[in-house]
Amino acid sequence: MIQVKDLSKKYGQGDAETYALNNVSFEIEAGDFVAIKGPSGCGKSTLMHIMGFLDRPSSGLYKFKDQSITDLTDDQLAHIRNREIGFIFQFFNLLPRISVFENVKLPLIYSEKSLSKMNELTKQSLEAVGLSKRINYLPNQLSGGEQQRVAIARALVNNPSIIFADEPTGNLDSKSGQQIIEILQDLNEKGHTIVMVTHEIYTAEAAKRIILMKDGAIIEDARVLKRRFARDGEVFK
DSSP: EEEEEEEEESOGGGOOOOOEEEEEEEEOTTTTTEEOOTTTTHHHHHHHHHHSSSSOOOOOEEEEEEESSTOOOHHHHHHHHOOOOOOETTOOOOOOTSOOOHHHHHHTSSSSSHHHHHHHHHHHHHHHHGGGGGGGGGGGGSSSHHHHHHHHHHHHHTTEEEEEESSSSTTTTTHHHHHHHHHHHHHTTTTOOEEESSHHHHHHSSSSEEEEEETTEEEEEOSSSSSSOOGOTTTTT
16 A cells, blocks of 8 residues: 655755655555654654655655655645545644534545535444534533544544554543544454554554654564554553
8 A cells, every 4th residue: 555665854955954754665555553653753753744645755755556646746645635544633633613523524525425425424434433422512522532533533534545643642641542542443453554653652562563763764663463452451551
């Protein structure tokens, strides 16, 4: 699904030139659950933004479903992003003045689906995260964990090829965080490809594979030998 080869992202010029990513290479197959782990400033969020078509690399190759993004226009990238990508962010990024239902429905507005189909898909996404009874609430009427579940429902509503989760438990207490990881693991078991950025080892070990980053480079890429499962209460012990 994803091929990254010698990918770099630099900022500034001359003496002020710095690399957020430096010759990063890896591949991600459909159906995998990959955690990108590392300290703040290591380049993991920059990498996720490039993979999610929110940013462009300075050099190197990035292919999504065998298509290189190099020659695509911003409009073409936006179209692929809306159709193929689901995003979950640390701070939820919900619109505060519209209901849970309308927040989840947002990615469908630019689709060619009928209103009845959009409403049906929105309800299904909310049911998938256990929030069908909260559809008319405003975001500020929900707990942090519930808001993140709304964000997951919004990421799911277009049935994306891949879900990117940027520190999805970073703004939550341990119980709510464990619930979010359980949802992500369940979605992965149902066939969704997930890439999760995190700095927490316990959260990373809920994935099937960990890519460890430092100073813009990959220093380790390995399968998780002893995976932690949220449903068994193991993730945040």
